Amino acid sequence: MLDATLKTQLKGYLERVTQPIQLIATLDDSAAAQEMRQLLTDIAEQSAQVSVSERDEPGVPRPSFAIARPDGSVHLRFAGLPLGHEFTSLVLALLQVGGHPSREAPELLEQVRALPGRYRFTTYFSQSCQSCPDVVQALNLMATLNPRIEHVAIDGAAFQAEVERLGIMAVPAIYLDGEPFGNGRMGLAEILAKLDTGSTTRAAEAIKAKEPFDVLVVGGGPAGAAAAIYAARKGIRTGVVAERFGGQVLDTLAIENFISVPHTEGPRLAAALEQHVREYEVDVMNLQRAKSLVAGSDGFELQLEGGAALKARSVVLATGARWRQMNVPGENDYRNKGVAYCPHCDGPLFKGKRVAVIGGGNSGVEAAIDLAGIVAHVTLLEFDAKLRADEVLQRKLRSLPNVRVIVSAQTTEVLGDGQRVTGLSYKERASGDSHRVELEGIFVQIGLLPNTEWLKGTLALSGRGEIETDARGETSLPGVFAAGDCTTVPYKQIVIAMGEGSKAALSAFDHLIRSSAPAQDPARQVA
Structure with a gap:
């Protein structure tokens, strides 16, 4: 065996x-x-x-x-x-x-x-x-x-x-x-x-008692982990607030483009990130969701959903992103009842059944290829007039006998019997004609949405909801820096997020040095 x-x-x-x-x-x-x-x-x-x-x-x-x-x-x-x-x-x-x-x-x-x-x-x-x-x-x-x-x-x-x-x-x-x-x-x-149930209250009380941080990192993915390590290595008081340490990396199956590591898997990399962070004097506060960020005369206050608040002289935002939803009727009703977002996790449960994949980028086409080896039939629907995946993936997809590709298709509704998915409706964008596909599962693969809703009105966000940053990772709010998939930096990749997180921490440290430097004596300056 x-x-x-x-x-x-x-x-x-x-x-x-x-x-x-x-x-x-x-x-x-x-x-x-x-x-x-x-x-x-x-x-x-x-x-x-x-x-x-x-x-x-x-x-x-x-x-x-x-x-x-x-x-x-x-x-x-x-x-x-x-x-x-x-x-x-x-x-x-x-x-x-x-x-x-x-x-x-x-x-x-x-x-x-x-x-x-x-x-x-x-x-x-x-x-x-x-x-x-x-x-x-x-x-x-x-x-x-x-x-x-x-x-x-x-x-x-x-x-x-x-x-x-x-x-x-x-x-x-x-x-x-x-x-x-x-x-x-x-x-x-x-x-x-x-x-x-009392653990949440105890955690909130413990957080309230914490002293202010020099750098407070919000997010525990690759960008947040890198920022925490670089800040801690400067010998300054560093904290990390994370809803789940590892972030979206935890949901990534195979990683083959992390330089010097030919192959690893998301959960393994996430565990290594957390272990590395904990080798330094970093206060890691897990299972904490940020609610708002308030600027004050002596720094910032991060308010948490659990009722506690943390103070910091500078902040690095590394809140990452999450799977984008279709936002059509029935999607939330049938989530985990046929609507899924991870083909690797849930694909085996649909063995011998009919499924759809929504999205024609690399993620969507890869999902369709993987599922075709498990399920009876895959229907891939893409909003655009053509698939956006790499050509090598498209060639593989076209070679599969149990896959149908429909482009210029707008999904309009998830259909079900009250217990589970039974199909979906889509509209042809060119003609406006509506169609129904009978199936048992729908895998949504249409990209990412930045986790920044809680920051609206606090600092500048792009039209896509990403935090606008300059070359140093600084946001429109002095003393607040950002890194990773939640920002306007192009190419959402692990290695880029780590680099941006490191840069943001170095920029935060530089900000602390300059903001705490004593004012020069005018008399000495004249002399």
Whole structure:
């Protein structure tokens, strides 16, 4: 099941295990069960601390396996094979059940241990989803730390009948005690914030007590991380406020144009960014959404949605961007019920079905190509009179027999039966004729929208809502700088965002030096 390279890597990881691990399989006669049996055997062969057994347990999915301790204090299970992006989740679960400590913040670990009551979580994932491991790993860790917490991670593609019964059309899909708990990427802190309602108030009180920062960075993507590092290296008091550290990089699958790194994946790069930032004396405040920025005589006040406020002598805005929506009737009604924005995450849930991709740029054409290998048929709709993707991608698209391309098409409505998507309507821009396409899924790939609505009226924004900056990254508000995808700087690329973030931090430092320099004595100047 595992090749020689993976076995060698796994053996090295399992050397860190300090206590016995039991792999308890509940199998059936399927081919997937045979693969699972071989996977567990391969794992056990890499460490004397790991044992494998089979047990006929009623009420659990088949095939599945539990990762347990001999004392029965851990309730953690994988249903289906945790491969693809979830192989890392499997390795981490083995290490943590085996006694290897987590790298999560100590205060979060204590918060998990102190949770009262019992919690039974189920997560549905797909092996190609880059957002799913965050959820799976967080809930696995919680089940490892607290014996009152149970977690079952289920591969939706392997249990398609159950996915259909529950109406799951987007992953990760999280259930608590059989009821929907959340959809989409969630880390440990976000899950705890939903469970422990007092944590938000405590966080706000802690933020209110903080001293003013020399540089306050708003945003935790590549631009924000670079700005924080460059500011901290100057020895000045630096803080980062982020809604989710990593930003849109967390939603990026393959990165092959980050200079000197031939290939990486978004979540891995985001984790490396955060780890690098935390090597410096940077105060990172995660899960915080900015509400407004107010300029005062002694600097700036950043007001947060949670009710707290932070003061700073200078600010670097690096709020990034998000997927642009179609803004047509039915889109919000059927979000996660057939309307999706990540083909890598949700594509496997539409196996054998008909889908549409909205957008003919590189993202849209790449999505159509990927989906064509999974679904029955893809209809790609482009507003412009021609596709805008690179020619090499267009050639690949045209070679696929189950793809139809419609240009000069304006999507006008998402159609559904109240539970899920059943089709879409579009209008021919040339003739004005309307048409309906029967399908089960719609993947929206029409570009990005800057996260700057909260700054309207505060500083100069372009017609597209981007923050206007000069060559130094300075905005129209002295002392406030900006970088990355939220700005007018062309070419929204990770490497460019990092460079712009570094430049903005250096400009902020220069601003602080000049604004704090003592005034020259007129008598000395005359002399």
